[in-house]
Amino acid sequence: MRLNLSGIWIANQRMIALESETSENTLLLKIETKGAKMKFLATCLIAVTLLLTGCATSNVKTTITSKELETKKSALLVMSLSQPKESVQYGAVTIYFQPKGKETIGRSWVETYSQSTGFLPKPESDFPKEFSLLKVIEVPAGDVEISGWAFSMYQARYESTDASPAYTISVKAGDVIYLGNFSIEPHYGDGIFGVSQVRGALPYINDQSQRDLVMFKKRYPQLPTPINKQLPVGIWATEKYQEMLKVLAEIEKKNPANPKADD
Secondary structure, three states: OEEEEOOOOEEOOEEEEEEEEEOOOOEEEEEEEEOOOEEEEOOOOOOOOEEEEOEEOOOOOOOOOHHHHHHHOEEEEEEEEEEOHHHHHOEEEEEEEEEOOOOHHHOEEEEOOOHHHOOOOOOOOOOOOOEEEEEEEEEEOEEEEEEEEEEEEOOOEEEOOOOOOOEEEEEOOOOEEEEEEEEEEEEEEEOHHHOEEEEEEEEEEEOOHHHHHHHHHHHOOOOOOOEEOOOOOEEOOOHHHHHHHHHHHHHHHHOOOOOOOOO
């Protein structure tokens, strides 16, 4: 089970109000609009609400075979998760998935690294130039929904619910499917005592199949080359969400407490 910090950034399709609230532990900015729901946590110190949801998924064993997958009536999803190298000190990228039609509380996720590792060394990147890891996860046969993303930190968590469209893929027992590369671009601003903090995040889906599939065959030579079901390439977010990020960036620039903010 995952301990999930949940505080409040709320945004929907039409902005109707903006207000700020302070307490001893938390600075919350609320953006309320009409339509979709997106929740973000923005805290100065520690969030006050804790929720338990879902479970993290690790890479499958490198010795797994197609016969095992068919016997278990399961399939493999292949992808890579990326984030800028400098962002590793702030937090990790998470991608959520679940059997289509199931409750969100039962969703699973795959992440660049676990926040529970604390100050232990982060994993080495599988690829040069950026912090990027190949992920190979097992899912039950049927319709699987790639339902959202998050960029999580010790002090804050930026998580989409309806900020990005969900994608559904159908998998059969024994399938090995490539989905693409998921990357997150954090947006920074000055925090307490002028320390830089993440103020938002923008998700992308990229085609890194040539790079990723070479790495996959090195690790899983006994498995067939994955079927390429590359998800749509580009910014994985609604126009309304992108507009909201621009508004937040402008607020950050004009905030006297954050004179150096430029994102």
